[in-house]
Amino acid sequence: MDTGGEWLLGGADALFKAGKFEQAGRAYEEMLKKDPKNLHAVRQRGYVSLLGNKFSEAEKYLTTALDLAPADKRTNRFLADCYTRQDKFALAAPCWKAAGEEAYAKQFAAFRGTPYQIHGDVARVPWQETDPFPLVEASVNGGPPKKFSFYTRIGGLGVSAKVAKEAGLNAVAKQKIEAFGDVIWLYYGVLESFKLGGIELRNIPVGWSEPESGREIAPEAHDGMIGTWIFYHFLSTFDYAGRSLILRRRTPETAARAGVKPLPLWLAGEHLLHTEGSVAGSGTGVVALNIGGTGEQVAGISAETAKRLGVRVDHDRPFASFAGGQPVVAYPCYPKEVRLGDATARDAYCYAGGKSTLGDEGFYKLADFAHAFHKPYNITLDFTGMNVYIARGRAT
Known part of the structure; x- marks a missing residue:
């Protein structure tokens, strides 16, 4: 039994689940030096690159993973996503099919000419x-x-x-x-x-x-x-404070926001945005960045996170909602603070629901930041440099 390889892989997976993606990527590379044909390690290394829109790296590792296991649905899904983000629909279609997404496969195969x-x-x-x-x-x-x-x-x-x-x-x-x-x-x-x-x-x-x-x-x-x-x-700005949506062509000179410290941006599950944030003095962790939609709560956390951080939860007032089209039960809660960079909400109405913070994306998520949190701010998403800029007040 190769306990050294298992230790390396376990360490890499732990770093990934904790949202330490760059460190996880290096750890997977160390594993691949020891075992170049380890499907899990090479696929995860490709996933790390995909989270940051590093397409050439992602393709390199994911195509290697596909050579090792051509029918692997998870690899095919990652590669389909990678091609989709680059508007390479003809390449994405067969990967969507192999991933079990027949509808996407037919839709993408139907395109003629340049999409988007x-x-x-x-x-x-x-x-x-x-x-x-x-x-x-x-x-x-x-x-x-x-x-x-x-x-x-x-x-x-x-x-x-x-x-x-x-x-x-x-x-x-x-x-x-x-x-x-x-x-x-x-x-x-x-x-x-x-x-x-x-x-x-x-x-x-x-x-x-x-x-x-x-x-x-x-x-x-x-x-x-x-x-x-x-x-x-696009370089997309959601100007909540100024009540406007601003889309600009993606160029390096339009990305930086003067005087605003960028937060990292990760894209998982084909369309789910993530960045760094904190809840109730938790320290920084990966959080979901949900822009638009509806709701009065500024953020959502799992029941286990609320318990671990000592967040006050009002169990006497459950409310029914939907997540992913399926019914869920959640409870009002009131963390002392939720934070994205310098943007904060204190003692604000949030919700607690669900048991786990480890979702289909494969890493732990501290919280979901939602529609109501963003109202005093403008948020710019830079998908080239993979940064988020959050500033108080109207966008200039």
Whole structure:
């Protein structure tokens, strides 16, 4: 038994779970010097690079992992994500299929020409309202303005079934899921044009859904939702304080925010944003950065995190919610402080729910920072340097 190799791999995995990604990457490399064909180590090393949008590194390790185990679903999913982020849809499609995502595979294979063609340099779009969720106006296939919310907990662009019909969209794939207590049909297509302020995107993925029962899941307060796949094509600023969404072409000179210390940005699970933060004097750890969406709570933590940090939880007032379309029960809680860099909220209304902080992303998550936390600030996401800039007040 190679106990030395097991020790190296266990140490690397522990560093990864703790969110020490650079150190984990070096530890996986040490493991690979000892055992170059260790599938777990080479795949994880590729994943570390993918979290930071280091595409050439990610491809190097993930293609090596694929050579070792061509049918491995996890490797194929990482590689599909890597190609998707670079708009290499023809390469992404077979990886999505091998990962078991037939709908994505068919959607991406249906593209002809360059996806995500960007026309225009800057979009400054005022919010129509902030609560219960931010709303902006956008045009679909040259039609009249529609109201769109946005949320970085979803991937691509979603439109309502009504808008899909009005825009003449045709499904190239469909999928059935169970969510919100109903059977939902998801449809996948290719959108010719999406115009947001001074920027137009052409040839982009789009989705829409319909419940099998025909009942209305929620009132149609908006016509669609914009997800992370749109935002990572730009230097994206969510100006909560100034009530506007600002998209700029991604160039190094537009990224830095004067006088604002950058926080790291990691992208996992195809569209989930993460950075560093703290809760109730916990010390810095990996946190989810959820921008947009809805809710009165500034952050969410697991029940075990609340207990470990001694956070006051009001167990007498449970409330029902949904996470990933599935019902969950959570409780109000009130940490002394939650913090992202210099941005803080003290004794604010949060929620505690769920048992574990180790999710599908494979690392421990200290908290989820949500819509209400961001209101005094403007947040800029730089997907080139992989930095987050959070500043108080309106964006300049």
